[in-house]
Amino acid sequence: MGLRGLARGFAAPRPFVVSAADGTPDRLAVEAEMRRRGWRPALSPAETGTLVVCGTPGAALAEAIETVWRDMPEPRVRASADLEGAGGGAARAPLELDDVPMADRADDRDGLRLDVLHVPLGPVLADWPAGLRVDLTLQGDVVQDAEATAVDTADGSFWHGRPAASRLDGLARLLRVAGWDAAAERAAALRDETLSGAVPEETLARRFAPFARRVGRSRLLRWMTRDVGGVRDALDGRLRDIGAALEGRDVPPRPPWRAVLDALPALLAGTELGEARLIVAALDPDLGTAADG
Known part of the structure; x- marks a missing residue:
């Protein structure tokens, strides 16, 4: 065994975590346990052979999970929410050309002939709202069209009556998508x-205040989110709402997820792929219920 294989043998597992719309409690428990063990989640199922499914997926999401499961590298392991059995699984080489979707060609908005790619985001995707699928039509790296679909929903939201924790959860996801892992943690x-x-x-309010100032004043984050589909305003509003909720003040309810999904196509059109992911993370629809607080 070479040094690379030896290092891989001692590497900590990196489970790929998928949540159903009703899986928030399990997901939070998995994240806490991984943090306790010093594990980091996989950003793609191609990176690992360990899959953790949180909650009870409906038929459409279960089918998407099975498709991902079949493509994961051997030996693969399906672990429970307590991470029992999550020590196995394999690493995989980087994405190969055969994994890239084929492209058509069409005129872009400037009349140039560019490749057209049809790219689904979700529902099995890291740092992504549970149960959401967004189908993008890309020319070059620009979104020409988008369609948002709820493929998994639940009867009620875990976050009802927990406004501060709900928005902290969404903030963590947005910061991870932006690449600021330490702040997300x-x-x-x-x-x-x-x-x-x-x-x-x-006490929590006192702990949050300097963190909010650090996030709000980050020049790099401000540069990344400026003029990107209202992401900056959503981030500033989330920081304000968390502070208010921790101080016991009322905060406005989160919009119903159906309204968010209806708004997404117009917000995503004309953006680049990375910007599209920031917009979805900023809106953070919770498909657990239509009005989740």
């Missing part, structure tokens, strides 16, 4: 402390 830790009830809200 801090937001997730504050979320878990809020949910535990073991830390007084005034």
